[in-house]
Amino acid sequence: MAQAGLDLTKNIVTDSQNISDALKSNDANIAQANAVIYRLSIIKDKVNVIISAAQARRKAKRIADGLTEFPKICLDNEKVTYIEDGILKY
Helix, strand or coil: CHHHHHHHHCCHHHHHHHHHHHHHHHHHHHHHHHHHHHHHHHHHHHHHHHHHHHHHHHHHHHHHCCCCCCCHHHHHHHCCCEEECCEEEC
16 A cells, blocks of 8 residues: 555656646647637638639629629539628638
């Protein structure tokens, strides 16, 4: 019984240091992940602008050609990416 207790407590100082190191590493990884998420959100916003501009050009071209704009049901059925009210739809 005493041996089991000794086995649990003999490395308590190094275990404490290992936990502290793991927590610091975890905090650094979370900060890095948050930075990546932020950069990806900027890219997503730029892509949304590109998609919106393409949609506007397509709509203007269809109107110029005397055609109606694509009904929303067509966009849904074809599984294309489009933006509606500023929200990216798939």
